[in-house]
Amino acid sequence: MRILDRYLAWAVIGGTLLTLGVLLPLLGVFILADEVDSIGVERYNLFQALLFMLLSLPRYAYLIFPIATLIGALIGLGTLASRSELVAMRAAGMSVSQVVRAAMLGGVLLAVFAVVLGELVAPAAEQRGIELRRQALSGDVAQRTPDGFWAVDKGSYVNIREIRSGTRLSDISIYRIDAAQGTLVATRAEGARYRDGHWILENIARSRVSSAGVEVERIAKAGWDSMLDPGLLKVVVADPNALPVWGLYKYIRFMSVNKQDAGPYEVAFWNKVLHPVLTLSMILIAIPLLLGSSRSTGMGRRIFVGIMVGILYYLVSRTFAYLSLLFGMNPFLAAIAPPLLFISGALLLLRRVG
Known part of the structure; x- marks a missing residue:
């Protein structure tokens, strides 16, 4: 058998x-x-x-x-x-x-x-x-890794650790180097929402690193001009x-x-x-x-x-x-x-x- x-x-x-x-x-x-x-x-x-x-x-x-x-x-x-x-x-x-x-x-x-x-x-x-x-x-140049979604956004390097939906993000880090002034601006936001065609970052900690030292600024909310619209993020x-x-x-x-x-x-x-x-x-x-x-x-x-x-x-x-x-x-x-x-x-x- x-x-x-x-x-x-x-x-x-x-x-x-x-x-x-x-x-x-x-x-x-x-x-x-x-x-x-x-x-x-x-x-x-x-x-x-x-x-x-x-x-x-x-x-x-x-x-x-x-x-x-x-x-x-x-x-x-x-x-x-x-x-x-x-x-x-x-x-x-x-x-x-x-x-x-x-x-x-x-x-x-x-x-x-x-x-x-x-x-x-x-x-x-x-x-x-x-x-x-x-x-x-x-x-554009973007990649999803175990450390989140990375993208090059108008000269800034963006890391999004969690994409909850096309219009809601959490744990965002934005790094921008100003070669002319010799400074690095690192922005970290706990979350972001897409409203009326613009991103709104929430609970922001912004650090400016230069030869003079480090300046830290905390902001409750701020606009974010980004090419990463919800239609683009939905694919990830x-x-x-x-x-x-x-x-x-x-x-x-x-x-x-x-x-x-x-x-x-x-x-x-x-x-x-x-x-x-x-x-x-x-x-x-x-x-x-x-x-x-x-x-x-x-x-x-x-x-x-x-x-x-x-x-x-x-x-x-x-x-x-x-x-x-x-x-x-x-x-x-x-x-x-x-x-x-x-x-x-x-x-x-x-x-x-x-």
């Missing part, structure tokens, strides 16, 4: 990889189409648009991975069913539970691959793509779904300490934690769909069924996510409910075909 287990597992893996190989180029075309209008602006050219598209694909691969697994299982196992191999395995004494176990073996390997993709590859690749795109479009505020689990956990703790609403990040956190469960549940759904259909069912029909189930899952999961955000539903329950509903449905179908 171990040979059959490996055979079925590789059928699931091969079908999933084939599905990703078809879907990702299509997504790449859509991403590139969105960038066409930006090509030619400042230093943003076709090569950089292609690079941005390639760096964005790992995240999209992670997002569609469960659906790709469902379609891949329908394709891989469906090919065996159309060649009567599944029937032969059943006739040789292989039970439905053994078919499920073998398919799940492939699912576990795919789930591990998805975790590596979503936690290590996709966040780093997408952040790099966003930075390269922004630098090419704006023409990562989409919750693009952050790794550990990054989401740290940000949720930060927002909780500061008594801010971390709802979207909590939902994204639990969705990421439960992502492997979702991948396995999609394979579990595929098996009764195959065993309950005739061998003459075409591949196109199987793919269509997979797409419809995937769309249904997306609608259900979005519904629970909105319930969590609008009505205060527990984020863990909002994330676990859709997979549990689909697993329950798959188990009921398995009982019928078993």
